[in-house]
Amino acid sequence: MLTYFVVQSFRLTSKGAITPGEAVEVQDVEHALRLAEKLAASSAGVVAFSRTGDPSTGEFEDAVVLYANGVVPVLEPELAIAC
Template identity: 50%
Template sequence: MADVTYYVAMPFLQDDSGSPVAGAAEECQSSSGALRRAEILSRSAGSIGAVAFSRTGDPMMGEFGDA
């Protein structure tokens, strides 16, 4: 199978001790969509920030490059 690129936006929250924890990652349609979604997630109540990233690889083989 050909390589596929996944675009992801993921928020970060604080736990009860104040440590950062990753929120639920959301798959997006494009890199610009992931950036826009990360911006929205970063402004959500309880959020301390968000990241947008992509991963490319072969899902059938389970082989992906670094994010």
């Protein structure tokens, strides 16, 4: 079992739509929290989360939100995120 830590930022377009920035995989929860807090200052929204699972089988647990700030779309449990 592996745990992935991901930070995803979001921005608002000129028409007010929310669009994702680049998802960044980091090494651990502390790095995820530091990066998320840094990006929060310059993004419409940011979320840091982890996913644990087995890449060889493709079976992953639901994402665990570690940090969320600003405008963040709802994360759908069925949606494959960052893996």
